[in-house]
Amino acid sequence: MDWDKLRIFHAVADAGSLTHAGETLHLSQSAVSRQIRALEESLNTTLFHRHARGLILTEQGELLFDATTAMLKRLDAAAARIRDSEDEVFGELRVTTTIGFGTLWLAPRLPKLYEKYPDLKIDLMLEERVLDLPMREADLAIRMKEPSQADLIRKRLMGVRMRLYASPDYLARRGIPETLEDISKHRLICQNPNSAQVGAGASMVQELMSYDIPSLLTVNNYFGVLQAVLHDLGIGVLPDYLIQDFPDLVRVLPDYESIEVPVFLAYPEELRHSKRIAAFRDFVQDEIITHRKLLKEKGKT
Structure with a gap:
């Protein structure tokens, strides 16, 4: 033909x-x-x-x-x-991940990657839909679930738990809940249980809503939840990876959290030797190692 x-x-x-x-x-x-x-x-x-x-x-x-x-x-x-040269990292790399992880954890760290590889062009695609890597909808993915697609190289990066956080000003004004039942005296900020999110987060929200919450704010992504918490609107259900960058937030009910959510990095087998993929993968892994050390030092894990 x-x-x-x-x-x-x-x-x-x-x-x-x-x-x-x-x-x-x-x-x-x-x-x-x-x-x-x-x-x-x-x-x-x-x-x-x-x-x-x-x-x-x-x-x-x-x-x-x-x-x-x-x-x-x-x-x-x-x-x-x-186009991948033996010694240089350049060209376009299409990375997909969730809105929350991309805006709250990944994007703030990208300056370090660009400082090392100024000729890299990253197309960051933030959405909850799982893109088809073998069909080249993206080159690399970071997802809150192990990818099921065939012909992918995958690596577990870390585990994430959903926890409750609030601003110091909000807690000073409304008090600190001592038990789960005390949540009914506060405004809850979370993702809508019916919106696309990890199952652990949805289950946690459903349990919290069973306590007859009088005032509620739901947002369709964690960036919006975080902004509402930072502006003293209530107690938010948020992933624990953001506490490194927002150390002033106070964890509420420290014994209460979701089950662990695995975070995986994946890319097509055919891109195994891509210098761009290797550079991005190594950068993310180094940042996660730093992230874990800082959390451990602060006693937040």
Whole structure:
């Protein structure tokens, strides 16, 4: 099958228009149209439904588009491996992790990585959805659960527990709860139990809500929970990894916490020899070692 025709087909399918695909490919509309007709003839099928508003893929076109998408992602992976030099770390690295971990732990530490590797270009994708690493939706992931996808190299980085925290001003004004039952006298700040989050966090929130909380603030990510706690709004359910960077927060009910949540780093097997991957992996591991030492020194673990 002619790769040039497949490349043009993919551009048309992606753009939904012969004209827009031609602009992207620097080809005339008629040249693009000829290539699509030739591809349809070689496959003896119709790839697009044509109408006034543009082009829509047929069922056969959808199958071919899925195949060309996978091919392009594999080519991107191969190009990334080729670009990796033996001695330098440069180029783009697409990292995905959760909103909470990315904003509260990872992003504040990235200046150290850029200081060491100024030519690195990081695309940080923060979302709760698990991206498909083998299909190259991202190069590397840090997740609060061991990845189940095949053909991944994975490493357990650390464990996280959900705990209760409040600001000193809030506790001075409202008092310090001595038992779980005392939570009913306070405003609880947490993620909505139905929002995407680790199971341990959702279970903890559900238990706390059983104490007839009079005032509640729910946010769909831990960054928002933290901001509310810092502004003296109440007692927040937060991951313990943030206490290093917010040492003034007071842990409430220190014997109460969630079960441990494992944190894993993962990347595709085909990127095993990537210098960018190795640099980022080593950086994260070093930061976690420092993080553990500081917590141990402060007696927070």
